[in-house]
Amino acid sequence: MRIGEAARRVGVDAHVLRHWHDTGVVVADRSAAGHRLYTDEHIVRLTTVLACQEVGLSLPEIRTVLHRGETGRRETINRRLARIRAQRARLDEAESFLQHVVDCTHDLLTRCPDCTRYAGTAPEQTMPFPRR
Numbered sequence: 001m002r003i004g005e006a007a008r009r010v011g012v013d014a015h016v017l018r019h020w021h022d023t024g025v026v027v028a029d030r031s032a033a034g035h036r037l038y039t040d041e042h043i044v045r046l047t048t049v050l051a052c053q054e055v056g057l058s059l060p061e062i063r064t065v066l067h068r069g070e071t072g073r074r075e076t077i078n079r080r081l082a083r084i085r086a087q088r089a090r091l092d093e094a095e096s097f098l099q100h101v102v103d104c105t106h107d108l109l110t111r112c113p114d115c116t117r118y119a120g121t122a123p124e125q126t127m128p129f130p131r132r
């Protein structure tokens with residue numbers, strides 16, 4: 001199938017597939033006329049790359065992760081796992097904080113030791129999985 005059809009099937013713009021092709025993430029075949037051609041196998045690879053993006057891996061990291069023999073593959077995955085676990089810990093703290101605040105008996109949060117303790121540890125950046 002041509003690039004437009006492949007892009008539609010995986011739900012991204014064609015320029016994304018062109019970029020992934022040019023950077024060697026998912027390299028399409030070429031027709032005699034020079035058009036990029038995608039097989040069902042390519043579609044599987046494209047959806048796998050999207051899944052890797054969903055867990056926060058960059059394109060260079062995804063290139064490393066896709067092939068089992070790549071140097072640094074285990075380190076790349078372990079680095080991402082460590083970040084995910086840190087983010088989960090922060091989200092657990094955020095959840096506990098809000099669960100406390102909803103029923104906090106202090107008239108001002110700033111007068112509550114539990115509330116201010118959380119504020120003292122709040123990080124500058126808590127959003128998990130920034131995309132692209």
Ligand SMILES: [Zn+2]
Pocket residue numbers: 100101104105106109112113114115
């Ligand atoms: Zn409180």
